[in-house]
Amino acid sequence: MQTDDATTGGLTEAIETLLPALERFLQFTEPERTARERAVWSAQLDEPLPQTGAGSATVLSLLRDVVIPNGLRLGAPGFSGWVATMPTTLPTAANLAAVIAGSTYHCIHAFNVLEAQALQWLAELVGLPSTYQGLFTSGGSVANLVGLGAARQYAAERLGVDPARDGIEALPQPRIYASTEVHHVVYRAAAVLGLGRRAVVPIPTDEALRLDMVALRERLRQDRAAGCTPIAVVANAGTVNTGAIDPLPELGKLCQEQGIWLHVDGAYGLLGVLDPRTSHLYGDLRMADSLVLDPHKWLAAPVGCGTVFVRDGNLLGRAFTLESAAYVEESQPVYALDAPLTSQFDDFGNLFIHFGVEQTAPSRGVQVWAILKEIGAEGVRARVCRHNGYARHVAERVKSSPYLELMAPVTLSICCFRYVPPTLRDRTDNQAMTILNQLNREVLARVRARGRCIPSATTVHGAFVIRPCYINPRTTLADVDALVDEVEACGAEAWQAHS
Ligand SMILES: Cc1ncc(COP(=O)(O)O)c(C=O)c1O
Numbered sequence: 001m002q003t004d005d006a007t008t009g010g011l012t013e014a015i016e017t018l019l020p021a022l023e024r025f026l027q028f029t030e031p032e033r034t035a036r037e038r039a040v041w042s043a044q045l046d047e048p049l050p051q052t053g054a055g056s057a058t059v060l061s062l063l064r065d066v067v068i069p070n071g072l073r074l075g076a077p078g079f080s081g082w083v084a085t086m087p088t089t090l091p092t093a094a095n096l097a098a099v100i101a102g103s104t105y106h107c108i109h110a111f112n113v114l115e116a117q118a119l120q121w122l123a124e125l126v127g128l129p130s131t132y133q134g135l136f137t138s139g140g141s142v143a144n145l146v147g148l149g150a151a152r153q154y155a156a157e158r159l160g161v162d163p164a165r166d167g168i169e170a171l172p173q174p175r176i177y178a179s180t181e182v183h184h185v186v187y188r189a190a191a192v193l194g195l196g197r198r199a200v201v202p203i204p205t206d207e208a209l210r211l212d213m214v215a216l217r218e219r220l221r222q223d224r225a226a227g228c229t230p231i232a233v234v235a236n237a238g239t240v241n242t243g244a245i246d247p248l249p250e251l252g253k254l255c256q257e258q259g260i261w262l263h264v265d266g267a268y269g270l271l272g273v274l275d276p277r278t279s280h281l282y283g284d285l286r287m288a289d290s291l292v293l294d295p296h297k298w299l300a301a302p303v304g305c306g307t308v309f310v311r312d313g314n315l316l317g318r319a320f321t322l323e324s325a326a327y328v329e330e331s332q333p334v335y336a337l338d339a340p341l342t343s344q345f346d347d348f349g350n351l352f353i354h355f356g357v358e359q360t361a362p363s364r365g366v367q368v369w370a371i372l373k374e375i376g377a378e379g380v381r382a383r384v385c386r387h388n389g390y391a392r393h394v395a396e397r398v399k400s401s402p403y404l405e406l407m408a409p410v411t412l413s414i415c416c417f418r419y420v421p422p423t424l425r426d427r428t429d430n431q432a433m434t435i436l437n438q439l440n441r442e443v444l445a446r447v448r449a450r451g452r453c454i455p456s457a458t459t460v461h462g463a464f465v466i467r468p469c470y471i472n473p474r475t476t477l478a479d480v481d482a483l484v485d486e487v488e489a490c491g492a493e494a495w496q497a498h499s
Contacts, residue, residue: 007056017060021068028076031451041070077479080468081456083268087302094370095302102363112349115365121372126273133313135355136364140267140294143308145189146356147290150310151232151261152193153319164319168194176200178234179211208409209244232261238269241458243412245281252287267294272412274381275388298471301367321354387413387470390480397484407460413470416460419443419491437464446490453483
C-alpha cells in the first residue's frame with residue numbers, strides 16, 4: 001500500500017518509459033532545434049508551483065516528450081567545445097546504480113569500497129604512489145580549491161599558524177603563482193580561501209604559452225624581499241585554452257629548492273601522461289604536492305566527478321577535517337576491537353568527509369571504477385592517443401590549407417586555428433587583426449548554425465581562434481575532418497558576405 005504521494009516502486013516501468021527517448025537522444029541524428037524552439041518547449045514547463053501533484057504518468061511523459069528531446073547534446077560526435085562531453089554507457093549505468101544503491105559514500109557498502117579503489121586506480125594510472133590521499137569532488141573547481149586549501153595549510157604551518165583554526169590574518173601577503181593561462185577557477189579558489197583574488201600573481205608565458213621560468217624566479221625573488229608568503233605555484237598540465245603544459249620538471253625542482261607547494265592543475269590534461277608523445281612533459285609527477293584530474297572530462301564520467309590527490313593526507317586532514325558532532329559520533333555503537341560489525345551503519349567505511357568540503361555526497365568512485373574496469377588503462381591510453389592524434393591531424397590540415405592558420409602549438413587534444421583569406425595572409429597590423437577577429441566570430445557562428453560540428457573558441461595572443469578540444473569518445477576522424485571543411489566553407493561564405 002502506498003503511504004506517500006511520491007511513487008516508491010515501479011522503477012523499471014518508469015525507466016522503461018524514458019529509455020526510448022534517451023536512446024533517440026543519443027542517436028544525434030536529427031538536427032538540433034532546441035535553441036530555435038526554446039519558446040515552444042519552455043512554455044510547456046513554465047508554470048507555478050503545483051499545489052497538488054500531477055502524478056507520475058504526467059511527470060514521466062513530460063520528461064519523455066519535452067525535457068529529454070530538448071536536453072544538451074554535449075556528446076554529439078561533432079561536439080568539440082570547451083572541455084566537455086557526455087558519459088559513455090557504463091559510467092551512466094553505474095551512476096544510476098549509485099543513485100539507488102549507493103546514494104551516499106559513507107558506511108559499509110560496495111560503493112564505498114569502490115570510492116577508495118577507484119582513487120587508487122586513478123593514482124596508479126598516472127604514476128602516483130598509493131600514499132597520496134585522493135578525494136572525489138564535484139569537479140575541477142572544488143578539486144583546485146581543496147588542493148590549494150592544503151597548500152595554504154602547509155605554508156601557514158611553516159610560520160607557526162593554523163589557518164584552519166585561526167584564519168589567515170597572521171599570514172603576511174600570501175601569494176599564489178600561476179601563468180597567465182591558468183584556469184579562472186584558481187582565482188576564485190584564492191578568494192574562497194580568504195587569500196583574495198589578488199593573491200594570484202600572473203606570470204607571463206613563452207611563445208608556446210607555457211609559464212616562463214625566468215619570470216617566475218624573478219618574481220619570487222622580489223616577493224620574498226618584500227616579505228610575501230608563497231602559498232603555491234600552480235602548474236598547468238594542459239591549459240584550457242591551448243593544452244599547453246607548463247615546464248613541470250623545472251617547476252618541481254624550483255619548488256623543492258624553495259620549499260614551495262607545487263599544485264598541478266591537470267583537470268583536463270593530466271591523462272596526457274599516458275601518451276608516449278607527451279609523457280616526458282610531465283616529468284616525475286611525484287614532485288607535485290597536489291594534483292587535480294577530472295574524470296568528467298577525458299574519462300567521460302558523468303558530470304559531477306573531479307578528483308584531487310594530495311601527497312600529505314594528514315596535512316589535508318588538518319586543513320579540512322570536520323569537528324565531531326554528537327549526532328554523528330554518538331550514533332556509532334562501541335564495540336570491542338575484535339567484535340564483528342553487525343550493521344552496515346555501524347562504521348563509516350572509507351571516510352572522505354575530512355578531506356574536502358562536502359559532508360553528504362554521492363558515491364562517485366563507482367563511475368570511475370566502471371570506466372577503468374571496462375576499458376582498462378590501455379583503453380584510456382588509446383583514447384588519449386587517438387584524441388591527441390585528432391588535434392595533430394587538424395594542425396596538419398590547417399598547415400596545408402591556404403585559408404587556415406595555426407595559432408598555437410598542439411600539445412594535447414586542442415588545436416587553435418583561424419580562417420584567413422589570402423589577401424590578409426601576411427598582415428599583422430591592428431586593422432587586419434580586428435577584421436580577422438570579427439570574421440572568425442562570424443565563422444564560429446556559421447559553423448554552429450549548420451549544426452554538423454560544434455567547436456568553441458578562445459583568444460590566443462589577442463587573436464580570436466576556433467578551438468576544438470577532443471575528449472569526446474563518440475568523435476571519429478570523419479567528424480574531425482568535417483570541422484576543418486566547415487571552417488573553410490563558412491570562412492569563404494563569411495568573407496564573401498564581408499567583402
Ligand atoms: C584546466 C582546468 N582546470 C579547472 C577546470 C574547472 O573544472 P570544472 O569545470 O569541472 O569545475 C577546468 C574546466 O574546464 C579546466 O580545464
